[in-house]
Amino acid sequence: MLKNEKLFESVRPVGEDTVAVIMWTEPVVLPPRCRVNEAIERIRQVGLPDANMNHCYVVGEDYTLLGQVALRDLLLTRGGILVESVMSHPFVTLQPEDDQELAAQLMEEYDLLELPVVNGENRLVGVVTADDAMAVLQEEATEDMERMAAMMPSEKPYLESKAARLFLDRIPWLLLLMLSATLTGGIISHFEDALAAQVALTAFIPMLMDTGGNCGSQSSVTVIRGLSLGQVRFADWLRVLWKELRVSGLCALALAAVNFLRLLVMSSVGTAVAATVSLTLAVTVILADLVGGLLPILAKRLGFDPAVMASPLITTVVDALSLLVYFQMASWLLGI
């Protein structure tokens, strides 16, 4: 039995990722005054739409959802009992326009393998089963990972995708990020004289940029995943800010200290250069963590996919910031 085309028309808008697309539209429905043996007879006649469906639904006038009955309860109850006395009230329902991810989240949260879908007037329009929700979970996680790595979400498994398709999924972001790195190059060119005066500074640029990028991707991935799992919301932005401030403060302290000692002990650069590099590192780490933690929340608020805001884009922003801090620090501490 396929998804009901007619229903799609009656519920607008039906986005690609809505519950309406994965729900079964013809569950077995029973009136409340029906007896258990009549219910079993009815299941025998109409059949359950899917092998993974293990409930019947009790509806009133116009399909208003009243309750649900597990097949196991029909099996274990005497035939003369009314279904309304064995049914349970569904305490979680979905709407057809809900995101499929919500279906999966609710099933996981409440340990359920089946959820009824009702419209705005509480009328039963379908049922989502856990096997479809599991597939959604996997797809969404894959899409998030792909977006975090600056790719368009793929439609097929990797080995089945054509090279040209993979190329098209990857190249737009690569081009965009390459061109945005012009900014970083521009900053370096702008401070060419400072670098010529202290050539040693150049050698630390990759370390500063990489560490900033790593911190940014750590906080962004944490927050993006939290958003996907429904554990972090926009209203939490102040808590995220405060948490990232403390975590990044600790990271900044540890990294700057280790770096400063390493430079003093293992390299020939003077204390002033070591201090310049280490202070820049500390500021970069804090900025990167904050940008990484807050940009995804802002993106979600503005209606974008937060995963798009992950590592590569944040890296570009953080790269530029860290260079500006570096040259400012050098001008203060080294007088160049």
Next chain:
Amino acid sequence: MLKNEKLFESVRPVGEDTVAVIMWTEPVVLPPRCRVNEAIERIRQVGLPDANMNHCYVVGEDYTLLGQVALRDLLLTRGGILVESVMSHPFVTLQPEDDQELAAQLMEEYDLLELPVVNGENRLVGVVTADDAMAVLQEEATEDMERMAAMMPSEKPYLESKAARLFLDRIPWLLLLMLSATLTGGIISHFEDALAAQVALTAFIPMLMDTGGNCGSQSSVTVIRGLSLGQVRFADWLRVLWKELRVSGLCALALAAVNFLRLLVMSSVGTAVAATVSLTLAVTVILADLVGGLLPILAKRLGFDPAVMASPLITTVVDALSLLVYFQMASWLLGI
């Protein structure tokens, strides 16, 4: 009913992420010559261990698994029928020491919400239900993302984790990667004279390193996800190599061409510098894609978690490689 401690002792080794940890150990078992009404009576007496379990299992001598019966089939069959004539043969089974991820993968692949677990002698030892497998899917995806972003997997949701805990999850990799960036710094220092001769070259280092890093994380994330979903195996390494060679070739061509034209049109560097930068870019992109695609497969083969081999570590490797290529290219094309 909780998981059976006794069983844990009898099955060794029981890793943290094995099926043994999430399986229910007391499913309802029936002899093959039992009749449907006797089966229903038995379920009534012993009870199903979990509300999400919708099958009974037919076993022979010593619990040898013979088949499974869905509750719906018991419900819809006449009481006098033998269960062996309504049972189906389970065509997928798990072993207690299998990875939990495999349970989720098999359920998804075969659209099942319940899988029997048998030991090496095909004796039924437990049953895994889809709600537990869904939780595993989510956790594994989160862990993969965290590892890809160079973090230790977290134990609690982000907002509930203490700042000190998050710091400890993040700092080891940050320190390691910072120290490994010394390599990159060393390469730049080594070529200090070349850079002094052509200061313009410095400005392109971030762009080259970032683009290489982006390509590496694209291919690594794709392959890591493929490994997690069971779509890519070690035996596929040659196919991955061939695919990445073509994809990266296309990316290299597009990026180098755009970059070359941009430098000629928009900047004052000469054709020789533009060619040096663009050729380095092309080589870097190809190297990064190959390293990103193959390192995770190798890691898995060696028994490491492939996700650990993702972006940050690959970035460090690719950074060093791209700098070496850059200076070699400059020596050839610019004679420095």
